[in-house]
Amino acid sequence: MHIDELATPAALIEDARLARNIARMQSRMDELGVRFRPHVKTSKCVEVARRQLAAGARGITVSTLKEAEQFFQAGFEDILYAVSLAPQKVAPALDLRRRGCELQLVVDSMAAARALTELALKDPVPEPVPVLIEVDVDGHRGGVAPGSALLLDIGRHLHEQGLALRGVMAHAGSSYDQRTPTQLQDIAEQERAQAVQAAGRLREAGLPCPVVSIGSTPTALSAGQLPGVTEVRAGVYVFFDLVMAGVGVCSDEDIALSVLTTVIGHQVERGWVLVDAGWMAMSRDRGTQAQPVDQGYGLVCGLDGRLLDGFLMHAANQEHGIVARRDGQAPIDIEQRFPVGSKLRVLPNHACATGAQHADYAWVDGPEVRALWPRFGGW
Amino acid sequence: MHIDELATPAALIEDARLARNIARMQSRMDELGVRFRPHVKTSKCVEVARRQLAAGARGITVSTLKEAEQFFQAGFEDILYAVSLAPQKVAPALDLRRRGCELQLVVDSMAAARALTELALKDPVPEPVPVLIEVDVDGHRGGVAPGSALLLDIGRHLHEQGLALRGVMAHAGSSYDQRTPTQLQDIAEQERAQAVQAAGRLREAGLPCPVVSIGSTPTALSAGQLPGVTEVRAGVYVFFDLVMAGVGVCSDEDIALSVLTTVIGHQVERGWVLVDAGWMAMSRDRGTQAQPVDQGYGLVCGLDGRLLDGFLMHAANQEHGIVARRDGQAPIDIEQRFPVGSKLRVLPNHACATGAQHADYAWVDGPEVRALWPRFGGW
Numbered sequence: 001m002h003i004d005e006l007a008t009p010a011a012l013i014e015d016a017r018l019a020r021n022i023a024r025m026q027s028r029m030d031e032l033g034v035r036f037r038p039h040v041k042t043s044k045c046v047e048v049a050r051r052q053l054a055a056g057a058r059g060i061t062v063s064t065l066k067e068a069e070q071f072f073q074a075g076f077e078d079i080l081y082a083v084s085l086a087p088q089k090v091a092p093a094l095d096l097r098r099r100g101c102e103l104q105l106v107v108d109s110m111a112a113a114r115a116l117t118e119l120a121l122k123d124p125v126p127e128p129v130p131v132l133i134e135v136d137v138d139g140h141r142g143g144v145a146p147g148s149a150l151l152l153d154i155g156r157h158l159h160e161q162g163l164a165l166r167g168v169m170a171h172a173g174s175s176y177d178q179r180t181p182t183q184l185q186d187i188a189e190q191e192r193a194q195a196v197q198a199a200g201r202l203r204e205a206g207l208p209c210p211v212v213s214i215g216s217t218p219t220a221l222s223a224g225q226l227p228g229v230t231e232v233r234a235g236v237y238v239f240f241d242l243v244m245a246g247v248g249v250c251s252d253e254d255i256a257l258s259v260l261t262t263v264i265g266h267q268v269e270r271g272w273v274l275v276d277a278g279w280m281a282m283s284r285d286r287g288t289q290a291q292p293v294d295q296g297y298g299l300v301c302g303l304d305g306r307l308l309d310g311f312l313m314h315a316a317n318q319e320h321g322i323v324a325r326r327d328g329q330a331p332i333d334i335e336q337r338f339p340v341g342s343k344l345r346v347l348p349n350h351a352c353a354t355g356a357q358h359a360d361y362a363w364v365d366g367p368e369v370r371a372l373w374p375r376f377g378g379w
Numbered sequence: 380m381h382i383d384e385l386a387t388p389a390a391l392i393e394d395a396r397l398a399r400n401i402a403r404m405q406s407r408m409d410e411l412g413v414r415f416r417p418h419v420k421t422s423k424c425v426e427v428a429r430r431q432l433a434a435g436a437r438g439i440t441v442s443t444l445k446e447a448e449q450f451f452q453a454g455f456e457d458i459l460y461a462v463s464l465a466p467q468k469v470a471p472a473l474d475l476r477r478r479g480c481e482l483q484l485v486v487d488s489m490a491a492a493r494a495l496t497e498l499a500l501k502d503p504v505p506e507p508v509p510v511l512i513e514v515d516v517d518g519h520r521g522g523v524a525p526g527s528a529l530l531l532d533i534g535r536h537l538h539e540q541g542l543a544l545r546g547v548m549a550h551a552g553s554s555y556d557q558r559t560p561t562q563l564q565d566i567a568e569q570e571r572a573q574a575v576q577a578a579g580r581l582r583e584a585g586l587p588c589p590v591v592s593i594g595s596t597p598t599a600l601s602a603g604q605l606p607g608v609t610e611v612r613a614g615v616y617v618f619f620d621l622v623m624a625g626v627g628v629c630s631d632e633d634i635a636l637s638v639l640t641t642v643i644g645h646q647v648e649r650g651w652v653l654v655d656a657g658w659m660a661m662s663r664d665r666g667t668q669a670q671p672v673d674q675g676y677g678l679v680c681g682l683d684g685r686l687l688d689g690f691l692m693h694a695a696n697q698e699h700g701i702v703a704r705r706d707g708q709a710p711i712d713i714e715q716r717f718p719v720g721s722k723l724r725v726l727p728n729h730a731c732a733t734g735a736q737h738a739d740y741a742w743v744d745g746p747e748v749r750a751l752w753p754r755f756g757g758w
Contacts, residue, residue, distance in 0.1 A: 063698040086641040087720035109644050111719035142644045142653050262465040265521045274521050284663035319442040340490035341466035359757045378738045
């Protein structure tokens, strides 16, 4: 099928870019001597994750039990559920383990740890449940402080109750707010050092800690060395996006995900091209709004994937996008240059959010659609 | 089932509020003496639309052919596809008509009108295809100017080529940016007057124009009188949301859609409650950011649906929400007040965007879940 035959809007994955992004991260991880466990929350697509594993990744990271379930059904067994476990999710998580999934869990409070140990003791699974403790390395979200008494309390509780304490997990999400290589190296080192510090404290207390798992796309690509780290996780690198380009860890030409759209009208005097991809197709993510260069709802390319210099998706309604020049000029030839029925491609602010708006990806090699890859959503 | 048994995150529709919102709009339309054609892009849910029709609505409005297809399969026949038709969508639209769907189409350019008439002539359907011309009444999106020659050119072309020119359609989307009752009345009158002007010009030119269709939730609820208007459309009123509350056309207590979430942790010193609804469950919509009161990712309620004064979802990652006080204070009892495993409900910025993140709605009456209502997505 030719790309032009796809109904629009449609999410496209450009094969060459996908392959390059996967190879780049894996070779970086190989150089650093760490295990790489990609986060599949970005794609939620079995075909994409298979390519990550084929390149050398070992195991996957998920953000929901639905992801764990779907990937387990597709043959993936080594899965880290990297969100602190709600008590109500203990039973379905243990059920996945009972069915053979090597699911690892994460907690960052005594309440969650107790909910887990209580059910694991009451309704035992064949092997001790492997658990990581989430460590807060940058104050951006959850996790216990690496120097806290709570870290050791949780570790002791899990260990003494017979669970398999595996170690610590950290995610320096604030790396998304950095702008320079030096800042990125600093936050990568901060993520590493604090996770390693937490691991050291567990070991000094006589507790097992074989795993030190860290990562985010910006820190994974910026770390100079990773002594003490055993595993790195990253997700969005597989597609990259305009936010990552704004952070400086990729270029616009690395972005593998785009939204194919059809021109449906014009407002000639305003210089607007109306297209059939609105925020439903792009997502409401305006992640570049807080960056030095605001890319609107996305940068606009021709059907061949080449950027159209100066054009972005300036605004979006649910099923209407407004493409215009960044400088607000109204080119007189806009109806001729972008005729009704012609197609454009839009690079997204945030690949995780844009992907989530679509039920499948068209996997494309230049103008040829090689396959439709299903992706799933929900919880 | 009790609401507390639902897996989280989950989208809830509060029955009493849904019924009140539907009745309020329908009685307003009845008073104004116009036909009401609700926009089902907000709910994409057959059960919700059935209630709108049962209250007196006649026909529905859709934003995608997928919506037309899904609602037609569910027994809805009178459907207005209110987005200017892309040439590639003419064939599937005509196919729907051939199968018995009374689908009405919209164009706002000669290119779209020609694409439609060419295919309709080449591959005729049993009855002339009914078409509305989109009129631009506030410069916010598509449509032809009500005083333009283009309006008459499109009308003549459609009429002379044997299509059923039905009239004009307008949507004053800029009503979302208004803040005072006077501003809202003004934009409502502007929407009405310009649509009626366009209709008058078509009729003066000897062209048929039985339908004058206008509407948005803010203008529909603010119009004083609607002389010359035959039909009003509105969508988000069915659930309402924080953006509509900020515009001033509903109160927080009218918002029928909320997201149920479970507390998964705390950052006590920062006063943060971490919950399992992140932006994937809330959407990335930050529509109140541009309003005088920024509601973050949503206002927080207890499980009973009552607002917790001063708390909002301050930030969101993909599967983590951070609930905190608006004033930044860190209450010392946050772990006791919001224990791990307890549930909260979050009112969304934008119901259309939040609903779209979910595969179904739990239709609730107080603490009781009466049914799970499927909703669909995609194109």
